[in-house]
Amino acid sequence: xxxxxxxxxxxxxxxxxxxxxxxxxxxxxxxxxxxxxxxxxxxxxxxxxxxxxxxxxxxxxxxxxxxxxxxxxxxxxxxxxxxxxxxxxxxxxxxxxxxxxxxxxxxxxxxxxxxxxxxxxxxxxxxxxxxxxxxxxxxxxxxxxxxxxxxxxxxxxxxxxxxxxxxxxxxxxxxxxxxxxxxxxxxxxxxxxxxxxxxxxxxxxxxxxxxxxxxxxxxxxxxxxxxxxxxxxxxxxxxxxxxxxxxxxxxxxxxxxxxxxxxxxxxxxxxxxxxxxxxxxxxxxxxxxxxxxxxxxxxxxxxxxxxxxxxxxxxxxxxxxxxxxxxxxxxxxxx
Numbered sequence: 111x112x113x114x115x116x117x118x119x120x121x122x123x124x125x126x127x128x129x130x131x132x133x134x135x136x137x138x139x140x141x142x143x144x145x146x147x148x149x150x151x152x153x154x155x156x157x158x159x160x161x162x163x164x165x166x167x168x169x170x171x172x173x174x175x176x177x178x179x180x181x182x183x184x185x186x187x188x189x190x191x192x193x194x195x196x197x198x199x200x201x202x203x204x205x206x207x208x209x210x211x212x213x214x215x216x217x218x219x220x221x222x223x224x225x226x227x228x229x230x231x232x233x234x235x236x237x238x239x240x241x242x243x244x245x246x247x248x249x250x251x252x253x254x255x256x257x258x259x260x261x262x263x264x265x266x267x268x269x270x271x272x273x274x275x276x277x278x279x280x281x282x283x284x285x286x287x288x289x290x291x292x293x294x295x296x297x298x299x300x301x302x303x304x305x306x307x308x309x310x311x312x313x314x315x316x317x318x319x320x321x322x323x324x325x326x327x328x329x330x331x332x333x334x335x336x337x338x339x340x341x342x343x344x345x346x347x348x349x350x351x352x353x354x355x356x357x358x359x360x361x362x363x364x365x366x367x368x369x370x371x372x373x374x375x376x377x378x379x380x381x382x383x384x385x386x387x388x389x390x391x392x393x394x395x396x397x398x399x400x401x402x403x404x405x406x407x408x409x410x411x412x413x414x415x416x417x418x419x420x421x422x423x424x425x426x427x428x429x430x431x432x433x434x435x436x437x438x439x440x441x442x443x444x445x
Contacts, residue, residue, distance in 0.1 A: 114382070117380065121379050121387075121391060122387075122390060122391060122394065125379075125391060129394050129398040129401065132398055132402055132405065133168055133172060133401055136164070136168045136171070136401055136404065136405050136408075137160060137164050137165060139405060139408075139409055166301070166302050167294045167295060167297050168401065168404075169297075170297040170301065170302060170361060171397070171400045171404040171418075172397040172401055173302070173305050173306055173397070174294070174361060174362050174365075174400065175398075175399055175401065176309070176313075176392070176393035176394065176395075176396040176397040176400075177305075177309040177312070177354040177355075177358055177396070178354065178355065178365060178368045178369050178400070179368055179369060179372040179392040179393060179395055179396025179397075179399070180312075180313065180354055180393055180396065181195075181196050181350075181351045181352075181355040182195040182196060182368065182369025182370055182372065182373050182392075183369075183373040183388060183392045184316065184350055184351035184354075185201075185347075185351050186373060187326060187327065188344065188347045188348065188351070189256070191256075191257070192370075192374055193257060193370055193430060193433065194257070194370070195367070195370035196236075196358075196369045197264070197364060197367065197368075197369060197370075198264070198369075198370060199239070199243050199256075199260030200239050200242075200261065200262070200264030200265075200266075200267060201236050201239045201240055201260075201351075201352065202236075202264070202355055202358070202359050202364040202365070203239065203263070203264035203266075203267035203271070203364060204238055204239025204263070205232035205233070205235040205239070205356045205360070206232075206235070206267065206271050206290060206363060206364050207235055207268075207270055207271045207274075208234050208235030209231050209232045209359065210274050210275060210286055210290065211231075211274065212231035213286060214274055214286075225304050225360070225361070228361075229304070229356060229357055229360040229361075231360070232356035232357070232360035233353055233356040235267075235356070235359075236353075236356040237352050239264075243256070243263065244348075246259040268364075272290070275290055289362075289363045290363055290364070291419060291420075292362060292363040292364055292365045292366075292417050292418045292419030292422075293362060293407075294362050294400075294404055294418060297362075308357050309357060312350050312353050312354050312357075313393060315346075315350060317386075317389050319346060319350075319385070320384075320385040320386040320389065321385075322338045322343050323347075323385040324384060324386070325338050326338065327383060355369070362418065363419070364419060365400070365418055365419050365422055366422055366423045366426065366427075367423055367425075367426025367427055367430060368396055368399060370429075371399070371426035371427075371430055372395045372396045372399050372426075374429060374430075376388055376392050376395045379391070379395075399422070400422070402425075403418055403422045404418055404421075406421050407421045
């Protein structure tokens, strides 16, 4: 027991140090390299390229990366499937579609849309996509087929979104193309405050569900015997995972594979699935993963920015493939 606690503490410290190190690296690296002294001076004065451009982007990458990872963990718990995630199940694509429609509808009429309206639109799209996934889960017993259905839902939503963006006339709407590919650029401090408030609230509520999640991981019957209201608990998982993934999509567009790869890596690091450890671990791991991927997206082909979703796919997809292969191998070894 003591050794386990030491391992959990060491893992959390490691992830925290990794996230902080990548945060500082992100702030200093770019088309213009900046020293730690210049970073401290800019923060004290609250001005300059660091305060107005790099710090909000870095903060968004950390907050939204952590949120997406926790959302993936909740979906994997709900479906009892390690390859379930907001991107794979089409939830992020549904949020992307509704945000695009809301922005086109408002901007074409000269109405400025607020960040909260974008989050609300993304949440509505996430819930609609989740509704379709849940409907299919009642008809499809195989989890692999459910994932295929989610991918199809995502492709349909992405196709409609591309159609909307392609034929948009307004210059502001045309900029949706960069957002639809996934990017942390253009984030303001007002955006950071709003996403921090939403994600922070959702994380606290998720952490309060640690015991019911742990019981649910042991099976529905066990959870019921422990006094968990299954219907209410499932509704809470759906709402929290949809809210987290919707917030990410509203501010940064769809980001692939983070919600699948990071929870699996964190579970491997801690060698446990205990929610009280995995939830903060997923947030820190997701933050570090997205900070690293955003650093690559900004600097690999500077001054051109790559799509963050492309970079996360490069590093996250191999983890998912390895996970699927190891599960198949494990099944093949059983009599």
